[in-house]
Amino acid sequence: MWERFSFYGMRAILVLFLAAPEDQGGLGLTPHIAAAIFGIYGALVNLLALPGGWLADRLWGSYRAVLWGGVVITAGHCALALPVGSAATYLGLLLVATGTGMLKPSISTMVGRLYDREQDATERGASRRDAGFSLFYMGISVGAFAAPLITGYLGERIDWHAGFGAAAVGMLIGLLVCVRGGRRLPADTRERVRTAEPAELRWMLGICAAAVAFVAVLCLGLVTLWGMSFTKGVIQAVTALTILVPLVYFVTMFRTAGLDRVDRSRLRAYIWIFLAASMFWMIAEQGGSLVSLFARDHVDRHLFGWEFPTSWFQSLGPFYSILLAGGFAALWIRMGTRQPSTAAKFAIGLGGLGAATLIMAGAGMAAAGGERVSVMWLLVAFLVQIMAEMCLSPTGLSVTTRLAPPRFANQLMSLWFLSVAMGSALSSQVVQLGTVWSPGTYFAVLGCAALVCAGAVAVSRKRLSRLMRGVT
Template sequence: MTTTTGSAAPERKIFGHPRGLLTLFGTEMWERFSFYGLRAILFFFLTAGAASGGLGLPKATATAVVGVYGALVYLVALPGGWIADRILGARRAVLAGGVIIMAGHISMAVPVTGAATIWLGLGLIVTGTGLLKPNIAGMVGRLYPPDDNARRDAGFSFFYLGINLGAFIAPYVVGELAKGDRWHLGFGAAAVGMALGLTQYVLGGRHLRGAGTAPGHRLTPAERRRLLLVAGTAVPAAALAMALWAASGTLTVDRFTVALTVLILIVPVAYFAYILLGAHGLTTGERSRMKAYIWLFAAAAIFWMIYDLAPTVLNDFAATSTDLTVFGHRITAAATQSINPLLIMLLVPVFAVLWVRLGDRVGAAHKFSFGLFMNGASFALMALVASMAQAGKVSVWWLALVYLVQVFGELALSPVGLSVTVELAPRAFQSQMLGVWYLSFAVGDAVGGQTARLLTYLSRPAYFLTLAAIAVAASLVLLVFARRLRVLMGEIRPPAPAVTGSG
């Protein structure tokens, strides 16, 4: 319903939705263009030799770097949401995040010798994405009245289309621009994409109707003083620790990625301990549901550990072992990263109908189990394809088939994960649990980035088969305990105890 105040003109709608949705759609599409464009070529840049303008890192190290980079993007969504809620407001947080992201891409686009501007750029992109990504989605929800659930759900579906549209276009465009070792031109294209997103956001700001203009729960003066004290202590301490590590001569890119991976693993463990062991007044049912959620969280982390090897291990396979001819046209290896979002856009409606028809007969644990199994099946197929590639390059359509199997898994797990996170969240943590869900991405990406070190000891087929076995084993464990998890989640009642006579 459109509301007006005084003589204000009624709000114009786009296909029945607020015009602000188009603003946020365009902003997110171009932000995802910049993110996935960079991701499609980053591994190749990191492994390219100095003569080719790259950093010359070993493939295992480059995979670890891309892994922790992706992990940190999801990890900082937690503080990014908090900053918007307590300090900036979502609207200013998105703007600031976009500007910082663009600055990061510009830093990487500057064609100077050395790695300093590259690490600075990646750090800025991580920081900016943490401010933008969780808050722009929240603004979509605020465009609709609280009771307009149907239109809100449809609006989020349209918004999700923007994410995948940007992810589909970017690898092809940026990959083509970066051909011939023109890495910085590719990085520059990502900066232009983010600039277009910011322009769309600023020009369309009047259509946001006040969404996210003020913090939801602004810091009190006492809280602000405590924040400044903690930040004023923690930041110099971290800088000093890094300086001492560098001065010791033992700081390397490899060791730094391992340290970050360990830190990322600690965060969800500490957070779940805080939820379950702290004095938050959790009911017995809430405590039970959180115990079930930890199982699903672990399953999701294993899923992303494999799924998010696409821009590294699978991208490398595309470059070295695949005939990249599609309908007579030669594509770049980076362009294969467009296959996944294309398949998602095509199959989302199919799975949406499927879940409605299945109803409550299939619980979240069953869907997670299926998602993990399909992920394992995709890498079992990759093991076969890698074996075939030992005799010569294989068709790129084999890689497309692998991505198709993975997308079946993603559509069974990812949207369901968001839904079940909201469903199982304790009342005291409802506004934080989506950030906890994104921690599963962070854990999976960080650990997945470290798995490439196994390629030092294993052949490609054995490597793929090992990860496939982990996913399938996790899938079977979930399947075996699915009924127990449904009881913990409150989806079904526990079996009644048997009644015996007294004789």
């Protein structure tokens, strides 16, 4: 909960800080560049879950990956809290992304292991796991709900770095909870793994170095040959890396010796789940970037004569999650074998996201005349989006743990987060269209794209179920 407090607290004010004028304490970036950096930051957070998952699987174990990830995150938030210029900002974002990449896959895997004793391939076992992840989703939403209210007020009303400092305090509390509560976890979760040979460790370090070199060389080429700014070069290079990594990663997994026919079929099914999830996150993650900037510029935020901070809208998602998570968990258990399949839940989620984005298109069209629109547009849009997310995200986390071959448990969970990385990276490219289209047109196109994708998943659900080989 406290790790989510720090993460979402910083995230709520990030794009606003980047786009704020320098005389107001911000970095003074243009809105579309600020939104693109927000997307790249989200991509790095989830892209770095790949080496983070490997560390947990082969070297540290889940608990130590979570603990040391928290230490790095704390260092990143402290750097963001220092008002010493853009260099500290980018360093802090990199540290937070690195630490979160170490922490995120192991947290979700630890939740999945709580249900390993029920992994008897029965429908009830799968339903309880889905319900467990829904409750896990609700728990982290508590911290995510409170964070924007505190960091947002401090950042927008007092000083941006005061808001980042509050996020740092939240992460310190999270570390204390992790240390004191670790003894209650299953013993196998707290044990060191140490299955990586020295040659394998050198290989992983080489891969990471190659990824850094790829970004550096591509960025340098774009800057020197095409005349891009350094910031735009980094955005393009990280996007290219985020698209390349899953392609290479899936090929490598398929070529691994020892995978039987069932595992290979399930991995093929996971490719389609991965692509559908990437499409979902490409649109949904813009709720913290372009939607936030739209709220700042086009929404009437006055309440009883007082204008509340723009970042408070970022508490809507967690608030709705808290209200809905228990209901969704109860619904899946009550329905049992009658609940929708994984593919059907994904189709519902994408369809709901399309509807939410079309609501934002309506808000954009209503604001086309220059008047600020009612806050109700965003209240309803976020509600519909979170209902869609509750269908897709917990289901995606759950099906990942059930489709994963045992030796790739943490790493396949990393691939789930890599779908968020790809979506975030693609959003850094898509947001550039905001400089060409009006907000109404922009959101309308995204909403229609989500509906088309939902229809494609719905039509293909029977084939996907066959590939999943008994995993529903």
